[in-house]
Amino acid sequence: MTPMLRAVGLAVGLTLSRCSEDVSTGDDADYWDDDSYGFSVAEGFCAFQCDPAYLGDGECDDMCNVEACDWDGTDCFHGYGECYSHPDGSDYRGALNHTESGYPCQKWSAQWPQRHTRIHTNFPHAGLGGHSSCRNPDNEARPWCYTTAPETRWEYCEIPPLQPSCHHNPSHSREAPSAARPLDEAGSGDTERNPYNLSFYGFDYYSSYDIFPSVVFERDIVKALPLNKLIHGQLDEHTYVFYEVEIPRSVELIKAVVVPGEGDPDLYVSFDNPFPTGANYTFLSDNYGVEEVTLGRYNYLFCGAAGVEASCTLHLSILAYDEYTTFSLVVYGVEDPTAEDAPSLQCAPGCEWPSIGDGTCNQQCNVEACFSDRGDCECDQDVTPDCIDGCPISCKPEWIGDHYCDEACFRASCQWDKHDCLKRGETPCGDDCLPSSVGDGECDAACNVESCGFDANDCFHNHDxxxxxxxxxxxxxxxxxxxxxxxxxxxxxxxxxxxxxxxxxxxxxxxxxxxxxxxxxxxxxxxxxxxxxxxxxxxxxxxxxxxxxxxCVQPPPPAPPPAVEGAAAAVEVVGAFVLGLCAILLLLYCRRLKHKRALRTGKFTQYGGTDDSILGSGLEIKPAVPDSA
Missing domain, CATH: 2.40.20.10 (Plasminogen Kringle 4)
Incomplete structure (x- = not known):
């Protein structure tokens, strides 16, 4: 049998198999909807994972950028027009989504095939988000985009000519966000959000068409923080707060620690940039759990441009990434780390900061100075039925099995997020290794284990x-x-x-x-x-x-199938047509039977009613270290 006939025959076989599976038993636990692949649309949602709160919130959300959700309101610039008036096109909000060479653009919210940091959180005024239209977030000569071609990282776009002025639909304006919650011990005075106080960002706020984005900054732009003092703070979603710490020449080692209360704070560090964000920083810690950055004068980056022998200022920022966040922050300064009387950089003897809240009870951490191990020693299912022993506190019990893939919950101790991150037929291979991370072009440490095939070919285990x-x-x-x-x-x-x-x-x-x-x-x-x-x-x-x-010889590509000529080719085409027609008829028959069954049971849910093993696979991706475009 020729390859074409084998392929079509296989398709027919799979159709028969799927049809038999769907209609043979009538058991709801075996039911599977071909249209949804397990993606559940919750009541009140217009699309899978598009929370009503996301609509019109000032950020283009990929899951809401669909017709059923009216293209996320005005957030994704549908119908905005092609007009722009800045010479570099930084105010271009049109819909052109391919490069000047014809490559399709990658969505700015996507991280494959090009991993990058040009995302809305890092460039909140650039019109980025869950769409693939060309933009200029970073002062390039003109709008550009990352491409979907793995071998071509980015290219410029050929947008329409510059116009002297533009008159856009007024419905695209934003309303100012509400005031932020005050900070506890993180600075005195009025901490109301002020979206206009952004002159350090290098643009005229009023001239930007992307007005009132969801990423904002505290009004008191920089807060002084003394060494070796623990402070507490709280931030609304997508809000930065900045700190500066004076580092005297006598200090040889520093350690910054951020302990989450609620939410997921990220820590950005720089010596040279007074406002480190996801677009401009030196060091980043964006784990699920405690954030920690340690630097000594032996590191040539210590004190930045001032040099390792100078006194300097350490600049920190904390971002409430995707929800209301509370945190505790301390920056240790040690003059002689080798001295016998050097102060400890642990919260208590025998308790390292990253271990608190990791899901494992450590009695040495179960003290007030270590936040009582962030609840790791309190899981008593007789008292708190929802708690899961061994599951880190960064994975909330209500997230498990909520039809949304939570990276913090994708581990055996959290029941693999009740399969929220798995499609049908997928099985977990290791803690924190999402199936979508395996073979994605980047070597992921969590997947670089034997049970995950050493991350397919991403970690070079098969290279000579x-x-x-x-x-x-x-x-x-x-x-x-x-x-x-x-x-x-x-x-x-x-x-x-x-x-x-x-x-x-x-x-x-x-x-x-x-x-x-x-x-x-x-x-x-x-x-x-x-x-x-x-x-x-x-x-x-x-x-x-x-x-x-x-x-160096790389493995050769697979040989192409042998050519089919003359009458043999005609027989193959006719046979493929007949088999393909059979597959279509079988599929229609299966769907009719499934529809009848749904009428009998009254169950029309998109993910198949009660089957907990086939749920969604959405991902949350955090900002990464900046790279050049």
Whole structure:
């Protein structure tokens, strides 16, 4: 049988199998709706995962940018027109969604095939979000977009000519957001939101068409924070608050710690930028749980442009990423970390900050100074039936099985989020490794384990040691120790060596959630950061052998199917047509039977009524480290 006939025959077989499965038993637990693939539209929602609160909130939400939700109101600029008046097109809010070479644009809210940080949270005034129209968020020459072609990261767009002025539909204006909640011990005075006080951002707020976006800043732009003092604060969703900490020359080591109360605070750190955000920062901690950044004067980035021998100012910001957030913040400063009487950087002896609230009860953390282990020792199902022993507090019990994929809940101890992140036929392979992360083009540390196939080919486990360039920039082998014998630190880790050599900064350098030697930044040869914090050295070169004098051979592509000519080709076409027609008729018959069954049972839910094993697969993606476009 020819390949075409085999393929069509397989389709017919799958149709028969699916038909039999759908109508044979009449059991609701086996019911599956072909149209929805398990995606449940909750009552009151216009589309899957489009909460009514998202409509018209000032941000274009991908899940709401559909006709059933009226294209998210005015948030996605439908019908806005092609007119713009700024020479660089930064005010362009039109609908052109392909590049000048014809490549389709990737949605700004998407992270595949191009991972990036040009998202609404980081560039709130640029007209980004859950659409694929061309924009200019970052002072390029003219509007552009990331492409859906993996080999072409971005290109400019050929938008219409510049106009002297534009008159847009007034319905696209925004109303000012409500005032923010006051901060407790995080600064005195009026903390009302003031969306106009944004002169540091480098634009005329009134001239922007994207007025009153959902990302805002506290009115008291910068709050002074003393070393070694714990403060508490609270923020509304998509709100930044900024702090500055004076670092005297006598301080050799600092550690910033953010402990969540409610919500998910993210921590941005910089020495040179007084307003670090997702668009401009040096270090970022955006875990689910406690955020922690540690820096010593041995790190060349300490004190930034002032130099490692100077006193300086540390700039911090906290972002309430996607919900109302409370937090506690402390910045430790240590003058001599090696001294016997050096202050502890732990909340209590034997309790590391990241371990509190991780789902495991640590009695050394179950003290007031460590926030009582954030409830890890309080799970008594006789008293609190909803609590799940071993599940981190960052995964709320009500999130599990709510038909929304919550990354914080995708682990065995949280019942894999009750399959909210799985499509039919998918099974979890490891904690925090979402099925959509496997083989997505980036090596994810959580997926870089044997049970997940070492993240498909993303982590280079099947690559040989061959490379061609003299500096080894193309080395993708598996040497993971330095010339001095020290084990390498994973490139995705920020401890013990904080750094900026990340996959987001260097997307084509083979970095990610592995510890193999690489050369992302034009060093003499491949190198890595040292994983031993007591080694006395931050990084070293690696011994990866000599470059190959001949071309490195990659696995050949699969051979094309043999050509079919003459009468044989005609027979194949006719046979494929007949089999395809049979498949269509069978599918229509199956759907008719399913409709009759729905009439009998009265169940028309899109995900199949009571089947908890087939739910949605939406994802939340946090901002990543900035990279050049």
């Amino acid at each position: 040691e061959c490379y061609e360039r003299p500096d080894g920039a193309d080395y993708r082998g598996k040497v993971a120790t330095t010339e001095g014998g020290y084990p390498c630190q994973r490139w995705s880790d920020q401890s013990p060596q904080p750094h900026t050599r990340t996959a987001q900064h260097y997307p084509y350098s083979g970095l990610g959630g592995h510890n193999f030697c690489r050369n992302p930044d034009r060093e003499e040869r491949p190198w890595c950061y040292v994983a031993d914090k007591d080694a006395g050295v931050r990084w070293e070169h690696c011994a990866v052998g000599e470059p190959s004098e001949s071309a």
